[in-house]
Amino acid sequence: MSKIIKGPSTRELMAQMVQESEHLSINDRRDFLRKGVAAAAGMAATTIAGSSIASEVNKANLPPNEPAWGKQLGHGVVEHPYGSPSKFENHVVRRTVPWLTADSIASISMTPLQDLKGIITPNGLVFERYHGGVPQIPVEEHRLIIHGLVERPIIFTMEDLMRFPSVSEIKFIECPANGGMEWKGAQMEALQFTHGMLSCCEWTGVPLKVLLEEAGVKPEGKWILAEGADGSHMSRSIPIEKALEDTLVVYAQNGEMLRPEQGYPLRLLNPGWEGNTSIKWLRRLEVGDKPWYHREETSKYTDLMPDGRARKFTFVQETNSVITSPCPEKPMVKPGFVEIEGLAWSGRGKIKQVDISFDGGVTWVPAKLKGLVLDKALTRFSLVTKWDGQPWLLQSRSIDETGYVQPTLSQLRKVRGGNSIYHKNSIHTWKVAPTGEVTNVQIT
Template identity: 60%
Template sequence: MEQKKTNNRAVMAQAESESAVLQPSRRSFLRGSAIAAGAAATVGATGGAALAAGNPKHLPPNVPPWSMELGDSVTAEPYGIPSQYEKNVHRRTVPWLTPTGESSISFTPIQDLHGIITPNGLHFERHHGGFPHIPKEDFRLIVHGMLENERMYTMQDIMRLPQVSRIHFVECPANSGAEWRGAQMDKLQFTHGMVSCCEWTGVLVKTLMEELGVKSGAKWVLAEGADAAGMSRSIPIEKLGDDCILAYAQNGEMLRPEQGYPLRLIVPGFEGNMNVKWIRRLEFGDQPWHHREETSKYTDTMEDGSSRRFTWFMDAKSVITSPCPEYPMLGKGYHQIRGLAWSGMGKIKGVDISVDGGKNWMPARLEGQVLDKSLTRFVFDWEWNGQEAMLQSRCYDEKGNVQPTIDQLREVRGTWSIYHNNSIHTWLVQKSGEVLNVQVSGK
């Protein structure tokens, strides 16, 4: 923290609004804190009687130092950054995951997030050739192939077109992939941190298709990135002409470099890698391209050695974000179980909670906005009796898709896959309050 000036005006202003309160010493303030902290550790959060334990009448007057001196000037930070006390909240990588950082992943700290929006500085990353820094003025998008008219667009062209904004999640299909065969990552950030959710703004691809005129017979579109990997995927034209967005903004401001600045594709509900970043080309054709990222990667090896391909949809999935390994239980009594649910097929319809490893289920409440192909927040009021508990969440979407158990998933998909693990996740709450990642399997 910077050194602060003392200022008579501020102290006088303080006195004006605090006239009945004595000025305490730093020591009495700290004493006050300690008493309050002690109270907080023992009283529950519900019930009027318990709440009286922290009654301020029994505590010394409490004017902390930051109320006694001027704070920072408005001009200190033109582009704001988080509090110095939240330095622990950031994306994290796993060094053994890939040979180089340019082809790696950073995980969103979803254990620290609230609501449904992921701030831009915390959106997970997955790159195939590192992330470039592209001057907006030099960027071009080529739209060509089976069209009446082909065109090269500048960013000015794109940004003049009719604009839409939609809140959607983006999830890497490898999210929770390490859990397929029972490897248990010891943090929520690593089990489920490859999903994020933003308000995306741009132009519907449909708008470009209507202007350029799609030739009959066109059925597929290749979306290609301008990164060093030339990341590319074949997308069915029905999806592209439905709700796909050429997005230039996330959460109000222009895309971050690692999220595709200045232009990316948003393919709502489809696996993350199809939401091609730094998109430079859309080619219209009559068949898929069978590129690297839809053959050697992003296919799922089945028990008989065959491969599932074009597994685009992200299935109905949920996870409890509080408590979790990073934020254990603080004590017996009231705890609001919180979590996130999402489906690439539509809106979340409901979430059930189990505290006994899936034997009994109770409905959670969906909190805040429930949007199409978006993260949805759920909450569940729980009184913890201090005994071991196995917490699970199970979501279902408006299309009738239900999140499966890991046994149900393995029954259909075997044990070789790393992509599209949407199975029910289990947190073991120990008597100490600690929370462990465990798998509940009948086999």
């Protein structure tokens, strides 16, 4: 507990800091900064080459920039202890498809991907899926039990769990039914409905491996049943290998405690696996020697193959991608320079490459990956080009670090047939009309 850090002492470095910042004149500072800028400038130039959007700005029709809100005071700090979006953004909400489920208690709401930037999904917009409504669970009354084929069954309080060393990881969660309405060719005229069962947060919790070591898994323990505390007691069987590899027991998302609809106060997180395995309101982990074949992994969440057999335990969300701008909700604004943007993700690791096609998959151009490229997280891609009103059949195709290439719909159908609801990760097509309108079309 008394190792001294290496390198210059605090005192020496402090003296250096003082010299650098206290007695630096503005001109010195400028010279210092200029050196750094020279290097940065070369890099940035490639990003903006050829772009001259401002030259297209119509200056004549703009009102004078003397708005009313610059002449009065706004509201103060005490009125909103927990903040909300601007009232001018109240169209940016999760949406549901009323005919999709029998009632709202066992239903879905979808993330407005068309309005999102970067890779983080704000907590208020993370898609929802539940089977018995959202329970209201007082944090101090919640318990997690680990039992079954273990040496020491344990019941944890939330306080116990939050004492373990925590990890925080940015990971996507996707419902395997994302795009499922399109297997048979349904045309949902909105990105929010074709791909919106997809979100990405920074999750914080404890590796399940750590908790299992506390309980001591017996040698014959090969599967884990995870069960929710909600009225549906949603449950899934998880192979022990995944549990020991990277499964987390999480209590926070994007810095704060889980939202009620995301499992408050505790959920499982199986990175890269279909969302329904990441059991919410997690109350029970039972270790067994084989899977349980509960309702949700037999009648649901299996893939019905052409020969009538069900493909089971298809956990991984294979690589997928979609163009988010333009899309049906965000048509082309006007001819000229345009940034084609989108999201790519893979349940097997990092995204390696994304290509874009303007002609429905005949030819491809590599896009740029923007910002952070993280394991099993949403990754944003971009291609700056020019649009002069020509029709486009816009597609994106992702390739993950395993080399897996996102398939076409016909390639996927050839293997899986047309009975499936789940795991439709095929290349998606937006048709861009000369008017700028964007519609959802299927190219097989």
